Structures are given as structure tokens and as C-alpha cells.
Amino acid sequence: MRFSGFKVVKEALTGHRGWKPLWRDPAPQTHYDIIIVGGGGHGLATAYHLAATFGQARIAVLEKGWLGGGNIGRNTTIIRSNYLLPGNEPFYEFSMKLWESMEQALNFNAMVSQRGILNLCHTDAQRDAFRRRGNAMLLAGADAELLDRDGVRAMAPFLNFDNARFPIKGGLLQRRAGTARHDGVAWGYARAADQRGVDILQNCEVTGFRIENGTVKGVETSRGYIGAGKVGVAVAGSSGRVMQMAGMRLPIESHVLQAFVSEGLKPVIPGVITFGAGHFYVSQSDKGGLVFGGDIDGYNSYAQRGNLPVVEDVAEGGMALMPMIGRARLLRMWGGVMDMSMDGSPILDRTDVDGLFFNGGWCYGGFKATPASGYCFAHLLATGRPHETAAAYRLDRFARGHVIDEKGVGAQPNLH
Amino acid sequence: MLIPHPLLGPRDAQEFTYLGDAALLNRPDPASGTAAFCDYVYLRDNPAGTHRELWYHEYGDRSWLLVTRDTLSHEILDVRLAREVKTGGTA
Numbered sequence: 001m002r003f004s005g006f007k008v009v010k011e012a013l014t015g016h017r018g019w020k021p022l023w024r025d026p027a028p029q030t031h032y033d034i035i036i037v038g039g040g041g042h043g044l045a046t047a048y049h050l051a052a053t054f055g056q057a058r059i060a061v062l063e064k065g066w067l068g069g070g071n072i073g074r075n076t077t078i079i080r081s082n083y084l085l086p087g088n089e090p091f092y093e094f095s096m097k098l099w100e101s102m103e104q105a106l107n108f109n110a111m112v113s114q115r116g117i118l119n120l121c122h123t124d125a126q127r128d129a130f131r132r133r134g135n136a137m138l139l140a141g142a143d144a145e146l147l148d149r150d151g152v153r154a155m156a157p158f159l160n161f162d163n164a165r166f167p168i169k170g171g172l173l174q175r176r177a178g179t180a181r182h183d184g185v186a187w188g189y190a191r192a193a194d195q196r197g198v199d200i201l202q203n204c205e206v207t208g209f210r211i212e213n214g215t216v217k218g219v220e221t222s223r224g225y226i227g228a229g230k231v232g233v234a235v236a237g238s239s240g241r242v243m244q245m246a247g248m249r250l251p252i253e254s255h256v257l258q259a260f261v262s263e264g265l266k267p268v269i270p271g272v273i274t275f276g277a278g279h280f281y282v283s284q285s286d287k288g289g290l291v292f293g294g295d296i297d298g299y300n301s302y303a304q305r306g307n308l309p310v311v312e313d314v315a316e317g318g319m320a321l322m323p324m325i326g327r328a329r330l331l332r333m334w335g336g337v338m339d340m341s342m343d344g345s346p347i348l349d350r351t352d353v354d355g356l357f358f359n360g361g362w363c364y365g366g367f368k369a370t371p372a373s374g375y376c377f378a379h380l381l382a383t384g385r386p387h388e389t390a391a392a393y394r395l396d397r398f399a400r401g402h403v404i405d406e407k408g409v410g411a412q413p414n415l416h
Numbered sequence: 417m418l419i420p421h422p423l424l425g426p427r428d429a430q431e432f433t434y435l436g437d438a439a440l441l442n443r444p445d446p447a448s449g450t451a452a453f454c455d456y457v458y459l460r461d462n463p464a465g466t467h468r469e470l471w472y473h474e475y476g477d478r479s480w481l482l483v484t485r486d487t488l489s490h491e492i493l494d495v496r497l498a499r500e501v502k503t504g505g506t507a
């Protein structure tokens with residue numbers, strides 16, 4: 001089944017009886033060449049690229065719950081490539097370029113919308129740092145513009161420019177950044193992977209690895225043992241729990257991050273806006289809800305729900321930045337478990353167990369990485385070598401002293 | 417979250433800053449080499465369930481607390497002053 005304008009009209013005229021499920025619900029086979037653990041955005045994108053880009057076959061994605069129930073369906077949907085460090089920026093720009101073509105490639109409307117992201121600065125020093133970051137972005141082939149105060153005012157006149165403590169001095173704008181429908185991304189990759197023969201097995205929790213003589217042979221699951229040539233783990237917030245079953249300790253802590261959505265309002269926020277003084281960011285969904293969030297709660301958690309101090313902190317940030325938000329009513333809020341790494345950057349690497357590969361440590365920023373993470377993890381699984389844009393994301397970088405610490409805060413995940 | 421401080425009674429978690437796994441109390445011997453220090457600084461058990469962790473009462477009496485908490489439910493199971501906990505071995 002292909003989606004097209006013609007198909008939509010045809011179905012509208014014939015009572016919508018021709019729509020089919022987007023993917024099959026196959027029974028597990030006894031052996032696959034490649035098993036991906038975790039049916040979030042990264043696992044599904046990896047399976048898609050293994051089949052579509054790297055010509056691999058006999059692939060399964062094992063998901064303990066349902067597709068879209070993890071962070072892929074919980075994030076605040078921001079996509080951007082406005083990083084500073086050389087280990088990061090080329091990777092995120094590669095991802096941004098993949099976002100620009102993924103809907104055509106998948107034949108799926110993931111509502112990718114390049115409405116721009118504006119990072120506000122409030123001091124001269126912060127403006128200098130933005131200028132440096134903007135230059136780093138340009139060097140990596142991304143787009144960046146430094147706006148002065150009037151430039152920001154023209155885009156977002158409703159902001160509180162003259163806050164006595166944090167006046168707005170300007171901003172760093174990336175016009176190609178924006179948002180995408182988060183669970184639509186999971187569905188799009190799932191459907192495209194399924195069409196290329198990937199078995200997507202839901203309600204199939206991996207409960208152990210079978211490892212013989214240092215080589216992975218397969219996985220124990222809630223639906224029985226499944227053999228595998230290679231196993232790639234992409235389970236985001238559950239990374240510690242799953243890799244522990246392979247005897248590994250990771251440079252990762254799990255933390256909870258919350259998100260908030262207001263009632264639907266008329267269009268008011270032009271793109272994504274981030275407050276540079278506290279931690280608050282906001283965009284507006286196509287339905288009209290203000291989508292916003294702030295810091296992680298800051299303590300180890302697997303609870304998928306946060307506490308009230310962060311709610312208060314986010315509300316204060318919102319009121320400081322755009323006082324009119326005080327008139328909006330909150331509709332929903334939720335939490336997701338983040339795989340916070342020790343330097344704030346991800347890990348995409350082989351492990352000490354032959355045939356076992358790991359993808360994680362995405363912190364609160366892995367949604368934007370979904371297409372490139374899938375591409376690069378598939379590259380690693382298929383060729384055994386890291387993709388050039390992901391070559392810095394090695395597990396041993398901590399021991400070698402080559403951490404990729406955008407914020408420069410050290411091995412303390414709750415500060416990243 | 418309310419943290420039952422051993423000296424001050426129940427205090428709002430907002431008065432504290434969080435450091436992380438209490439294994440940080442067990443700094444390796446300086447002679448034990450970089451691999452041991454790399455493990456100490458970067459690797460974590462990160463359990464889903466009972467977790468022993470360090471909280472600092474920054475907006476209070478400035479003591480370090482060793483809190484045992486369930487990371488699945490956020491329930492606090494035990495709190496003691498870190499300075500009264502013996503270091504070395506398994507924290």
C-alpha cells in the first residue's frame with residue numbers, strides 16, 4: 001500500500017475501507033541474521049537502513065511493549081543540528097539532511113516541519129559563545145544566523161525583552177531546524193522496514209543474552225529463545241538494565257525528563273524558542289498546543305514520571321520568558337526515562353562480546369538523531385566499521401580521555 | 417520528594433543537590449592505576465530498584481546524606497549521615 005494524494009481521495013470517496021495495517025504481526029522465527037533490541041525510533045531506523053541501505057536480510061526488531069511507547073513517543077519533537085564540538089556537529093548535520101529526505105524515502109508523512117529554532121542569549125559572553133557555535137555549525141555545512149535584539153523582536157515580539165535580570169540580547173537561529181511528529185517517525189520507519197521484510201515483534205521482551213566463548217549466539221525473550229548472528233541493542237532509558245544482562249556496566253545513568261502540553265491555542269509561536277538563562281523551551285504543535293519542557297529531574301529514576309519541583313521550575317522559566325504563557329492552561333504532562341551519559345554525548349559501538357553492538361547514551365536529545373543513528377548503527381552492524389560521522393562515539397573514549405562534553409561539566413549526568 | 421534527614425526530620429528534596437551513586441565514596445587507592453579510576457569516575461551500576469546515593473543538604477545544614485531509594489517508585493528506604501558510613505569495600 002502506497003500513500004499518495006490520489007489514495008487519500010479514493011479512500012475518502014469509498015468509505016475508507018481500503019486502509020491496511022501499516023506492518024505485519026509475524027510470529028518469531030527461530031533464527032535471524034541480525035536482531036535489534038528495542039523498537040523505538042533508533043531501533044526501527046536501524047532496521048530500515050539495514051534492509052534499505054545496506055542490503056541486509058533476515059532482520060528482526062524485538063520490542064518489549066508497543067511501537068511508540070518509549071521515548072520516541074514521549075519527546076518534545078525538536079530536530080536541530082546546532083552543536084559545537086567536532087565529534088558531534090557533523091553527525092547531527094548528517095541527521096538533519098536525512099530528515100529533509102526521509103518522508104519521501106519512507107513514503108510516510110512524519111510532519112517534518114522546518115520552522116526554525118531560536119536560542120536566546122542574555123549576556124555579551126553568551127552572545128560570543130553563540131557566535132562561536134554558529135561558526136562551528138557553518139563549518140560542518142549546517143546553517144546558522146546570529147540575530148540581534150531587533151531581529152529577535154521581529155520574530156517573537158511577545159517575549160519579555162527587558163527582564164531586569166535576563167534581558168534578551170539576541171539569539172542564534174537555525175532556520176532548517178524544527179519539529180516532526182514523534183510517533184509518526186516510529187510508524188514511518190516501522191512500515192518501511194516491514195515492507196522490506198523486517199519482522200517487527202512487539203510484546204517481545206529480551207530477558208537475557210546467550211553468550212558462548214565471548215560471542216553472542218542469540219537472545220532469551222518473553223516469547224522464547226531466538227538465535228542471532230549479530231545483536232544490536234538500542235533501548236534508550238533501559239540501556240543499563242539490558243546491557244547488565246550481558247555483564248556490562250555503562251557510563252550511563254537513567255534519569256527522568258518531563259514534558260508539558262497546553263490546551264490548543266491560535267498560532268503564536270513561530271518555531272522553537274529556547275530561554276538561555278534558565279532551562280525552558282517551547283514550540284507549538286500543529287493542533288495548537290504549546291509544547292514545552294525544561295531540565296531533567298536530576299536523580300536516578302526509572303519511574304517514567306517526575307516530581308513537582310521541576311514543574312514549578314519550568315513554569316517559572318516560561319513566565320520569565322513569555323509572561324503571556326500564564327494565561328494558557330496545561331492539558332497534559334508526562335515523563336520519559338533518559339539514558340544520560342557521562343559526557344552528555346551518545347555511544348554507538350561494538351562491545352567486548354563478539355557480535356553484540358550498543359547504541360545509547362542519547363540523553364534528552366536523541367529524537368533529532370533518529371535518522372542518522374539508524375543509518376550509522378546499520379553501517380556499524382553491516383560493515384563492522386563506524387560511519388565517519390559517528391566515529392567519535394566509541395565506548396572507550398572515557399578511558400582514553402576523549403570525552404565529548406558540550407557543556408564541559410564532567411562526569412555528572414544530572415548537569416548535562 | 418521528602419527526604420527524612422537523620423537530624424532535621426523530613427526535608428523537601430529541593431533543599432538538596434544530588435551527586436549520584438554512593439559508590440563514589442569508595443575512591444580507589446591512588447596506586448591502583450588508571451583503569452580502576454576510569455571505572456570509578458565513569459561506570460555506574462544504574463539499577464532499576466534499590467539505589468544507594470549521595471545527596472548534599474546545600475540549603476540546609478550542609479551535610480552529605482547517604483540515601484537508599486527505589487528508582488522505580490522514588491520511595492526512600494533509608495537515610496543516614498554519609499560521615500557516619502564506613503567507606504572502603506562495597507558502599
Ligand SMILES: Cc1cc2nc3c(=O)[nH]c(=O)nc-3n(C[C@H](O)[C@H](O)[C@H](O)COP(=O)(O)OP(=O)(O)OC[C@H]3O[C@@H](n4cnc5c(N)ncnc54)[C@H](O)[C@@H]3O)c2cc1C
Nearest residue numbers: 038040041042064070071072075076078206336366367368
Ligand atoms: C520528555 C522528553 C522530551 C524529549 N525531547 C526531545 C527533543 O525535543 N528533541 C530530541 O532530539 N530528543 C528529545 N528527547 C529524547 C529522545 O526522545 C530520546 O533520546 C530517543 O527517543 C531515544 O531513542 P529511541 O527512540 O530509540 O527510544 P525509545 O522509544 O525509548 O526506544 C527504546 C525501546 O526499547 C524498548 N525496550 C527496553 N527494554 C527492552 C527489552 N529488555 N527488550 C525489548 N525491548 C526493550 C522500550 O520498550 C522502548 O520502546 C526527549 C525525551 C523525553 C522523555
